[in-house]
Amino acid sequence: MMKLLTIVLGAAILLGFMEPMMGAGHPPCWTRWYNSDSPNGPGDIELLAQLTHEYQGEICPKPMNIQVETVDGVPANKTGQIFHLYSNTKGFVCLNHEQSSGKCLDYKVRFQCQCNSNEHLYCCY
Numbered sequence: 001m002m003k004l005l006t007i008v009l010g011a012a013i014l015l016g017f018m019e020p021m022m023g024a025g026h027p028p029c030w031t032r033w034y035n036s037d038s039p040n041g042p043g044d045i046e047l048l049a050q051l052t053h054e055y056q057g058e059i060c061p062k063p064m065n066i067q068v069e070t071v072d073g074v075p076a077n078k079t080g081q082i083f084h085l086y087s088n089t090k091g092f093v094c095l096n097h098e099q100s101s102g103k104c105l106d107y108k109v110r111f112q113c114q115c116n117s118n119e120h121l122y123c124c125y
Helices: 002-018 048-054
Strands: 028-030 043-047 065-070 085-087 091-095 107-114
Touching (some): 043 107, 048 091, 065 085, 065 091, 091 107
Antiparallel strands (some): 028 107, 043 091, 065 107, 085 091
């Protein structure tokens, strides 16, 4: 009886680890990069609401994470600039008047979404 219990428990554990690999669930994934604004005017503004409206069906409504970098590929946190907003649920805002140089760099954003088999709308790259 103990041997049978060990086999059943072992199989259950093994299936638990294998299920994600067999396609039952999809891991979080990143959208493509978006750059809908430039630092001209008040600054560089990349708001989630605006992006989801402009690129309907490409970005999940409640992203798990946000990544921001300059259009040249420098991570935002390495630029030394001040950010007015840096939020996975609201987006990104860099205001020119908050920068010592007087101008934000040009930034792009992407979002991490939880993809699942029932939602084929959100593309992962």
